[in-house]
Amino acid sequence: MKTLLVIGIGAGNPDHLTLQALQALNRADVFLLFDKGPAKHGLNDLRRDVCTRFATQRPWRFVEADNPERPPDGDSYRGAVRQLNDDKQQVIEQLIAHHVAEGECAGILVWGDPALYDSTLRILQAILAAGRVAFEYQVIPGITSVQALTASHRVPLNEIGGSVHISPGRQLPAHVEPGDSQVVMLDAHQAFNRLRGQGLFIWWGAYVGSPEELLIAGPLDEVADEIVRVREEARARHGWMMDSYLLRHV
Numbered sequence: 001m002k003t004l005l006v007i008g009i010g011a012g013n014p015d016h017l018t019l020q021a022l023q024a025l026n027r028a029d030v031f032l033l034f035d036k037g038p039a040k041h042g043l044n045d046l047r048r049d050v051c052t053r054f055a056t057q058r059p060w061r062f063v064e065a066d067n068p069e070r071p072p073d074g075d076s077y078r079g080a081v082r083q084l085n086d087d088k089q090q091v092i093e094q095l096i097a098h099h100v101a102e103g104e105c106a107g108i109l110v111w112g113d114p115a116l117y118d119s120t121l122r123i124l125q126a127i128l129a130a131g132r133v134a135f136e137y138q139v140i141p142g143i144t145s146v147q148a149l150t151a152s153h154r155v156p157l158n159e160i161g162g163s164v165h166i167s168p169g170r171q172l173p174a175h176v177e178p179g180d181s182q183v184v185m186l187d188a189h190q191a192f193n194r195l196r197g198q199g200l201f202i203w204w205g206a207y208v209g210s211p212e213e214l215l216i217a218g219p220l221d222e223v224a225d226e227i228v229r230v231r232e233e234a235r236a237r238h239g240w241m242m243d244s245y246l247l248r249h250v
């Protein structure tokens with residue numbers, strides 16, 4: 001039987017790797033990498049670095065495939081993501097079928113934790129359901145970008161007894177209730193601007209955990225313009241942006 005290890009590697013700092021992740025890295029015969037284009041080479045550089053530095057106990061190889069492009073959202077965001085995942089499913093299925101031998105163990109390094117805004121587990125389940133290739137898989141949890149953000153800002157994620165809501169920027173609600181904590185990820189359009197004037201506090205971070213980490217915290221109405229400016233400058237400098245934030249009343 002082939003084995004796949006879906007390994008959460010943390011959100012940009014190799015020190016996020018858990019002992020379980022280190023053990024998993026050292027079980028792999030092959031690491032499957034997906035190239036997301038030049039703008040995101042930095043993300044795969046970290047994956048390569050992790051393998052080279054920490055998978056030291058046995059020989060292994062990389063197998064790389066181009067990550068399919070996401071189709072334009074058109075009328076349906078979910079439709080576009082479903083199409084992307086179908087395309088990714090084909091790519092991953094081919095890699096497993098042709099580049100992982102019977103009895104071998106393949107590692108897929110997932111940014112943060114595989115359970116949070118990542119399609120790898122859904123795709124593996126779909127591949128198994130299609131029944132064309134057989135394998136077993138295990139999931140090794142990782143430090144999420146949410147944990148990295150709260151740690152860098154040294155704040156708790158929730159108020160005492162309060163709820164935590166996590167959403168992509170496009171689904172940010174119009175209000176955050178007192179006592180609730182709202183985390184926003186995948187926000188290309190600075191949705192926090194829509195919540196100005198409500199007395200909220202924001203803890204914002206980009207490239208959190210990496211040497212390029214940027215952090216801004218303060219009353220949203222006072223720091224929103226600065227975040228927009230710093231974010232735009234950094235995005236232009238790096239060619240890509242990875243930011244998230246926590247909002248609540250204080």
Ligand SMILES: C[S@@+](CC[C@H](N)C(=O)[O-])C[C@H]1O[C@@H](n2cnc3c(N)ncnc32)[C@H](O)[C@@H]1O
Binds near residue numbers: 111112115143146186
């Ligand atoms: C596709 S999701 C992947 C989330 C990941 N699986 C996790 O556990 O954090 C990508 C989003 O995570 C957030 N993110 C990931 N790494 C980050 C980092 N180092 N700093 C800030 N936000 C990050 C950003 O909101 C980004 O748009």
